[in-house]
Amino acid sequence: MMDDKLNIPLIENNKPGAMRTEDEKKALMQRLKRVEGQVRGIQRMIEEDRYCVDILVQLSAINAALKKVGYHLLEDHTRGCVSHAVANGEGDEAINELMKVIQQFSK
Template sequence: MEKSTKKTVQPNKQQLLNRLKRIEGQVRGIHQMVESDRYCVDILNQIAAVQAAMNKVSLALMEDHTHHCVSHAIKNGDGEAAIEELMDVMKRMVK
């Protein structure tokens, strides 16, 4: 994973952390389901729920990033680079 030196203040940090904690609990539940030899379809349904929840976290972060970081970069004349970076992230998300 590529690490950036850029930093920002997450305006919805606590909401994101709460969602991620819930997802973490769901993943632990899936682990227990596999250990307990639960029915495959039940496990797959839980995996789909985790994937949907992660997509919501990603979209929330992307919205915050666009409204704050990209907007700020545009105002400061660095818009093209910020938009290119955002598009690269979007391309990775839809793979």
């Protein structure tokens, strides 16, 4: 389904879909696969009764990596969906949604 005014794809709840290039998707997926590998590494560390501080350092690295992915998505959303909504006269709703997600993401 498409939004005819904005010429962007819509997903099932009539919210705009992402307009990521294949390269952007690939980069995000690579980052997430790296995080997935780090999580498996932590599972092994726990199974092997590794030193707690070493595990905590790895957890910190995972949190930082996920934050990077989140900030990238947040920037994409702001530059894409929010700017399109503002241009279409629906900025208040988009900005309110953006502020909620920023607050949630910042916890």
